[in-house]
Amino acid sequence: MQALQSVNEFVIKFANVNGTGSASANNLFAKAIFRMGLPVCPKNIFPSNIQGLPTWYEVRVSERGYLGRRGGVDIMLSVNPQSMPQDIKEVEPGGYFIYDNTKPLDLRLMRNDVNIIGIPLTRMCNEEYEDPRQRQLFRNVIYVGALAALLDIDFAVLTGLVEDQFKGKDKLILPNIHALELGYQYAQEHFDCPLGIRVRASDKVGDNILLDGNTALGLGAIYGGATVAAWYPITPSTSVVDAFDRYAKRLRIDPGTGRKNYAILQAEDELAAIGMVVGASWNGARAFTATSGPGLSLMSEFLGLAYFAEIPTVLFDVQRAGPSTGMPTRTQQSDVLSAAYASHGDTKQVLLFPSTPRECFDFGALSFDLAERLQTPIILMTDLDLGMNDNMSPPLTWDDARRYDRGKVLNAEQLEEMERYGRYLDVDGDGICYRTIPGTHPDKGAFFTRGTSRDEYAVYTEKGEEYEKNMHRLMAKWETIKEWVPRPVETQSEQGTDTAILFYGTSEESSMEARDYLAEDGVPLNAMRVRAFPFNHEVADFIARHERVFVIEQNRDAQLRTLLMAEFELGPDKLKSVLCFDGNPISARNIRKQILQQMPGYNVTPLRRERVVAGAEISS
Amino acid sequence: MSYQLPKFRHPDLPVNTLGYTRADYEGAISTLCAGCGHDSISGAIVRACHELALEPHRIAKLSGIGCSSKAPTYFLGKSHGFNSVHGRMPSVVSGANMANRDLLYLGVSGDGDTASIGMGQFAHAVRRNLNMVYIVMNNGCYGLTKGQDSATADAGSASKKGDPNPFSAIDLPGLALQLGATFVARSFSGDKGQLVPLIKAAISHRGFALIDVISPCVTFNNNPGSTKSYDFVREHAEATGTVDFVPMREEITASYPAGRTQDVTLHDGSVLHLEKLAPDLDPFDRVSAMVALQKHSAEGQILTGLIYMDKDSRDLHDVMETSRRPLNSLTEQDLCPGDKVLANINASLR
Numbered sequence: 001m002q003a004l005q006s007v008n009e010f011v012i013k014f015a016n017v018n019g020t021g022s023a024s025a026n027n028l029f030a031k032a033i034f035r036m037g038l039p040v041c042p043k044n045i046f047p048s049n050i051q052g053l054p055t056w057y058e059v060r061v062s063e064r065g066y067l068g069r070r071g072g073v074d075i076m077l078s079v080n081p082q083s084m085p086q087d088i089k090e091v092e093p094g095g096y097f098i099y100d101n102t103k104p105l106d107l108r109l110m111r112n113d114v115n116i117i118g119i120p121l122t123r124m125c126n127e128e129y130e131d132p133r134q135r136q137l138f139r140n141v142i143y144v145g146a147l148a149a150l151l152d153i154d155f156a157v158l159t160g161l162v163e164d165q166f167k168g169k170d171k172l173i174l175p176n177i178h179a180l181e182l183g184y185q186y187a188q189e190h191f192d193c194p195l196g197i198r199v200r201a202s203d204k205v206g207d208n209i210l211l212d213g214n215t216a217l218g219l220g221a222i223y224g225g226a227t228v229a230a231w232y233p234i235t236p237s238t239s240v241v242d243a244f245d246r247y248a249k250r251l252r253i254d255p256g257t258g259r260k261n262y263a264i265l266q267a268e269d270e271l272a273a274i275g276m277v278v279g280a281s282w283n284g285a286r287a288f289t290a291t292s293g294p295g296l297s298l299m300s301e302f303l304g305l306a307y308f309a310e311i312p313t314v315l316f317d318v319q320r321a322g323p324s325t326g327m328p329t330r331t332q333q334s335d336v337l338s339a340a341y342a343s344h345g346d347t348k349q350v351l352l353f354p355s356t357p358r359e360c361f362d363f364g365a366l367s368f369d370l371a372e373r374l375q376t377p378i379i380l381m382t383d384l385d386l387g388m389n390d391n392m393s394p395p396l397t398w399d400d401a402r403r404y405d406r407g408k409v410l411n412a413e414q415l416e417e418m419e420r421y422g423r424y425l426d427v428d429g430d431g432i433c434y435r436t437i438p439g440t441h442p443d444k445g446a447f448f449t450r451g452t453s454r455d456e457y458a459v460y461t462e463k464g465e466e467y468e469k470n471m472h473r474l475m476a477k478w479e480t481i482k483e484w485v486p487r488p489v490e491t492q493s494e495q496g497t498d499t500a501i502l503f504y505g506t507s508e509e510s511s512m513e514a515r516d517y518l519a520e521d522g523v524p525l526n527a528m529r530v531r532a533f534p535f536n537h538e539v540a541d542f543i544a545r546h547e548r549v550f551v552i553e554q555n556r557d558a559q560l561r562t563l564l565m566a567e568f569e570l571g572p573d574k575l576k577s578v579l580c581f582d583g584n585p586i587s588a589r590n591i592r593k594q595i596l597q598q599m600p601g602y603n604v605t606p607l608r609r610e611r612v613v614a615g616a617e618i619s620s
Numbered sequence: 621m622s623y624q625l626p627k628f629r630h631p632d633l634p635v636n637t638l639g640y641t642r643a644d645y646e647g648a649i650s651t652l653c654a655g656c657g658h659d660s661i662s663g664a665i666v667r668a669c670h671e672l673a674l675e676p677h678r679i680a681k682l683s684g685i686g687c688s689s690k691a692p693t694y695f696l697g698k699s700h701g702f703n704s705v706h707g708r709m710p711s712v713v714s715g716a717n718m719a720n721r722d723l724l725y726l727g728v729s730g731d732g733d734t735a736s737i738g739m740g741q742f743a744h745a746v747r748r749n750l751n752m753v754y755i756v757m758n759n760g761c762y763g764l765t766k767g768q769d770s771a772t773a774d775a776g777s778a779s780k781k782g783d784p785n786p787f788s789a790i791d792l793p794g795l796a797l798q799l800g801a802t803f804v805a806r807s808f809s810g811d812k813g814q815l816v817p818l819i820k821a822a823i824s825h826r827g828f829a830l831i832d833v834i835s836p837c838v839t840f841n842n843n844p845g846s847t848k849s850y851d852f853v854r855e856h857a858e859a860t861g862t863v864d865f866v867p868m869r870e871e872i873t874a875s876y877p878a879g880r881t882q883d884v885t886l887h888d889g890s891v892l893h894l895e896k897l898a899p900d901l902d903p904f905d906r907v908s909a910m911v912a913l914q915k916h917s918a919e920g921q922i923l924t925g926l927i928y929m930d931k932d933s934r935d936l937h938d939v940m941e942t943s944r945r946p947l948n949s950l951t952e953q954d955l956c957p958g959d960k961v962l963a964n965i966n967a968s969l970r
Contacts, residue, residue, distance in 0.1 A: 263718040
């Protein structure tokens with residue numbers, strides 16, 4: 001049998017039981033590779049459960065810098081008998097299946113085209129440790145030690161990481177290093193180390209960091225000047241407010257008084273969470289909430305009010321697989337349409353699509369400037385994959401000369417000089433009017449904020465023409481917004497081509513990797529990453545310049561494609577769909593396959609439509 | 621009914637210490653039905669704010685949806701107002717209050733807005749002891765949708781449509797006491813003598829102050845058979861006592877009969893002078909207040925006046941230890957840690 005050979009390019013997947021401490025051991029593995037100068041992309045695939053169900057951790061190692069899911073598994077490390085039948089099937093021919101052989105592998109699961117490596121992890125732990133919890137925890141550390149030998153990981157890097165991790169809890173350092181050594185020795189003595197798949201130190205990481213998008217968003221809110229956070233716990237967005245809380249305790253305590261320069265309200269539900277944000281923003285503070293699909297549905301009533309009454313509002317939506325509770329711990333990009341047109345009546349909401357932790361930080365902070373400048377809700381659309389996984393990212397930076405853009409807010413002096421203030425008077429002709437903050441001036445600038453129709457002076461009216469005028473002005477503002485939101489990122493193919501791919505958020509890495517494969521297949525592609533809605537004219541121009549555009553996204557209904565068709569009044573022929581919605585991040589191989597199948601002249605058996613749509617089924 | 625506010629003001633209208641007349645605290649002319657109890661409550665709010673010499677622009681008035689929630693248009697025209705979403709006023713006030721602790725938050729709601737669609741938000745604003753005055757204009761029916769029973773309609777009470785309400789009523793003061801409210805009062809729109817000092821006391825209270833004001837709906841629920849009609853409430857109301865509110869700036873000059881009176885100093889130094897009529901109620905004891913409410917209710921009486929007050933109330937800002945400077949006044953310098961801190965954070969992520 002041919003064993004896979006690869007240095008610094010492979011996919012390894014860990015199969016564990018959740019609640020056994022595997023996440024920190026697996027993280028130790030990923031970080032060790034990262035510290036050896038190799039780009040890594042770990043993805044935690046976990047159940048909606050606290051203890052006892054299968055959980056996986058997939059690590060892409062790529063010296064070439066491919067950070068998306070590739071598809072396929074080269075090395076499977078399985079210590080969970082529950083999932084072994086499925087785990088061994090996933091391994092690529094020639095790949096490796098490493099398992100706990102304290103109990104021998106069921107012969108019916110055996111594969112002849114896979115290298116099987118058994119390490120008696122449970123037995124080793126039982127011999128070494130008395131305490132049942134230690135037996136469980138150190139089993140994970142032992143296999144990381146074994147992998148160090150099998151994959152040629154620098155052992156000193158591992159011990160260095162352990163020392164960093166347990167700084168301050170020094171008694172834990174030696175036992176962990178001992179467990180690493182146990183695994184290392186066992187592998188050295190029993191196998192031909194290293195394997196065909198291995199790592200070699202490199203210098204491809206540069207000054208990048210490993211960070212999850214939710215922490216980056218929490219930091220973005222700190223740097224963006226948010227003082228009020230209101231939220232209701234929901235996976236996968238909870239860690240956004242957790243991060244805000246953690247950093248606020250460090251960075252937002254007034255040194256003189258010891259009091260907090262922020263307030264976090266855990267609301268009774270998402271209805272209240274967004275109401276609190278609207279109230280705080282109306283009153284001149286920068287406020288935000290973080291939620292996921294079900295929360296977004298509950299918030300849509302208030303989003304309509306904030307759109308219509310023009311109240312700055314910041315919402316971070318960390319998307320997960322819906323509808324309803326769906327797959328709450330799996331990723332999707334399936335809230336796009338419900339966010340873009342959130343609420344009843346004619347509404348259009350501003351969306352931002354970050355694709356890296358760095359962009360989560362930048363767009364997170366930018367959201368507050370945009371919300372105040374544009375006086376409307378800003379919905380930042382991230383997802384579980386970006387939010388909850390460590391992603392390699394450029395470092396975070398902040399320009400200390402930057403000032404917050406508070407938008408058009410009148411102060412007492414400006415009000416004093418005014419004849420008559422009109423809250424909804426379009427003085428500048430850009431559709432954005434002047435706000436006042438309650439309590440500013442004794443007798444000028446007060447008005448009644450309301451969700452009902454009103455005239456330019458905020459006085460209640462049911463006159464149709466006044467209502468229409470206001471709705472037209474909101475559309476004029478929509479045009480202004482296009483100039484303020486982040487522009488798309490375009491990548492031209494060196495060869496001329498009339499075919500392109502268009503994607504957003506976490507589909508970026510896999511899409512760009514697939515683009516490289518397709519160039520080798522003779523299908524050169526131009527690429528555009530959309531970073532915001534409303535789409536600005538560059539998006540329209542890009543689509544117009546191409547014969548066909550593949551819109552790559554992680555939902556069933558091709559939601560961004562629908563949005564493009566609706567906003568640009570495009571027919572259905574030009575925009576093709578590449579989709580994945582099985583709850584896993586879309587993979588490069590899957591994208592390549594779906595694009596090839598839809599290219600004219602390619603000799604592939606035509607698939608039934610439902611199979612094409614069901615991208616997940618044909619993923620490898 | 622007039623539809624224009626007369627411009628003429630008597631030149632000798634009394635001014636308060638800020639130099640404002642009562643007209644400075646009025647709003648637009650009411651579009652509610654003639655005789656609506658809500659208008660009397662608006663009048664009481666105007667009077668209380670004028671007599672306390674509050675700066676109108678330092679008050680924020682917020683409401684949900686319904687007849688009651690239209691009312692803030694009809695008072696305090698110089699204050700910012702927010703007519704929000706049905707049942708969601710408490711969350712909007714919560715956020716607003718977090719943003720600026722220095723304003724006075726006056727929430728106006730109705731029985732549908734509070735006891736049905738907004739029950740959850742009401743309950744949690746009470747729990748958090750949010751610093752606000754929460755006035756329920758309680759008429760036992762949905763006026764704006766033409767008279768359906770609300771959740772505060774008493775069992776057996778019949779509105780104009782004639783069908784007795786088959787469901788038990790939600791008693792807001794009783795509920796608020798159970799939820800830990802620190803100021804609970806009930807009054808009647810037809811009794812301004814009682815309502816005005818209660819509003820003043822509620823304003824001075826630090827924490828959540830509920831005033832459930834029975835406010836008859838003249839159009840849909842003022843008929844014989846209704847327990848929220850003017851006649852019924854006048855016949856069945858029983859006051860806990862009389863309340864006199866003395867702002868910090870004034871001296872207590874009135875004389876009261878000895879023995880049954882008590883002076884209570886509030887957070888801002890004002891004094892609440894209570895004369896007890898209900899001998900079984902100690903308004904500073906939660907259990908006593910709960911028992912008295914239940915007892916009067918069982919006897920078919922409506923207990924009005926100050927029902928309960930926690931003199932040592934700590935509001936949400938006290939509990940959360942937020943900055944004494946309003947959060948909405950903080951700038952980049954207070955809020956943004958700068959690039960150097962970020963460099964350290966980056967270093968910890970490698």
